Amino acid sequence: MKTLTIDAKDIHYTPLNQQIRAAIADGVKEITLNNILGQRFIGDGLRGDDVTITVNGVPGGDLAMFMSGPTIIVHGNADHAPGNTMDKGKVIIHGSAGDAVAHSMRGGRVYVRDSIGYRGGIHMKKYLEKRPILVVGGSARAFLGESMAGGLIIVLGLGDTKPIAEQGVGSGIHGGEIFVRGPVDKLCLGSGTKQAPVTEDERVMIRPIIEDYAKSFGIDPAPLVAADYTRIAAISARPFASKYTLE
């Protein structure tokens, strides 16, 4: 298999992405980027289902934006909005990520080992077989899953912090679902949401996702699979349906 290692020290993101595109066009399947320090848009608009990019360092914002296919593994934290409007592929972050993680994501998976900032999974959406999945190992800050239209978010709350301790979760949600390990204080829920304990069917549905997540980070899936979860979803798929009267 063709591989490539790029020393990204002092390289601007545009020539860096150009090198990545050229390598993929050349048949390279595994690309390692060393000394990444704040380069934005890594993998932006990139295609290639069988391509894996390993990022060593801290990438800048909008990692894997509009990406359609590749897998990106980050050994470090990520800045805001990794997986922004991502279409297909996988982003695995061995660290934490900033605000608006998986913003408007429409397919693929984003796994974050530690915690994420505000508005995670905001306006994720689903169409046919395209179903975006965001799994967070630690905690998520306020407005998780705001305006969510489809897809799946799981917050595991590993470590010392509560998975959800801030308000506005699922505010304006009209599709998709959010699973949080353990109970969720109802004060944290946004308007238009409801919560219920996980059902057996749902447990079966999330199990392979949790197992895949655990495998990605080399942790034991058993306690996560066995744990109790709270499911947060929309009260109505059409929150605005009765808001208007005709002129």
Add this chain to the structure above:
Amino acid sequence: MSIGSTPLRFRVTIDPDRCMNCGRCIENCSYGVYRMEDEKIRINSRNCVACHRCLAFCPRDAIEIEEKPGDYRSHPVWTREIREAVFNQAKTGKIISGGMGNALPWPIIFDRLVLDACQVTNPSIDPLREPMELRTYIGKKPSSLSVRERPGKDVELLTKLSPNLQIETPIMIGHMSYGAISLPAQQAMARAVHRIGTFMGTGEGGLHQSLYPYQKNMIVQVASGRFGVDIDYLERGAAIEIKIGQGAKPGIGGHLPGEKVCADVACTRMIPEGSDAISPAPHHDIYSIEDLKQLVHGLKEATEWKKPVFVKIAAVHNAAAIAAGIARSGADAVVIDGFRGGTGSAPVVFRDHVGIPIEAAIASVDAKLRQQGIRNEVSLIASGGIRQSADVAKIICLGADAVYIGTSALVAMGCRVCGTCNRGMCAWGIATQKPELTKRLDPEINAVQVENLIHGWTLELGELMGAAGINSIESLRGNRDRLRGYMLDEGLLNVLDVKTVGA
């Protein structure tokens, strides 16, 4: 006590001497005004919206539609519309939604501006005899050029130029999404812009497969819901437009009700059939000019810096300062959508009361960008309430590079401006997804009509320029000396930087 009925908005009558009972009115009316009973056509005037579909297809001119046949006691403050809005909300407790553009009788600045023409001291130009340059380039222009002489007499351009759109007339069609309007309506406009050599916007509804042959004349939109946006879509468009706001509803998002999300709309938008398509008020990855820059660069990076990126904002009070920020974000064009801009649906309170007129917005944006020495960084596209070629000429004099038309293109396809686009029952097949209605449009016939309209305006624009002794659109742009204000107040004349008539 109930509020009871309100007076009819329209009264429909059929002249029995002319009517031949053919029933075309029944077939054509999608609002349920007509029905056949006892072999006679019966009328329910209360359902009429004055879309004139029946009138247009009555072979005997037998139908008459009268507006406000019975009215309330006239009152300058408590107008009919105000009273009916109160009744409506007293009954429902809801937000009033409506279609089309601003329906209040605000003064129209365009109609208080007059154009100039040559007399004696400089000759006018006859566009029939002499070339009239209307070709326009939309995008960044370099502030300076550096060249290197090559051996021989050739020179090499060292400055890297940004991608520009080349349009053969400064008239484009703005963003009306598949969902807000029908597919045949989009197809007709796509054919028209393709033939003319101009562009149209997709709106935030994705790009339907049947429009791929025209994709080089399409500007794809990225709005807060990111509907239909993936890398294929971005690569298909000739340019990408980030929609921040819309003139008909500044500051709020969009909401395409599930009823309008048929299988095809669902596929194009990439959302489940029948689900609401909700675009949040802000882009949740843009909370500042710096964030906007991030999205502009993100889109450019995704498409390898080959396409211009536009940013559209609604014309609001501080449009000039906002546009100056956008010009520094790396965007190639700023679209300003005035408060007369149309919409498939908007809360009436926003449609009628929020935002400022395009004339004032363009003039102040152009002035601000020139003051700051960054006018070359972006092209300016004016949108919202462009009704005729005179408006195009005037807004270019006020500083625009080109215009987007919307409603006028729909009117060219038969729209009668009845303002009920939001109901999804458009009898003309334009603002609806009902297959029995959308098939009323013929993409080819309607394409010719839209093409004719833009062609006619382009000819008039050339004539107006020729009469003013101008043979290139470049010389008209920002040329406020060719405008005079007629009965405009001093404050507005200052904003427009236009002298009064006689001065």
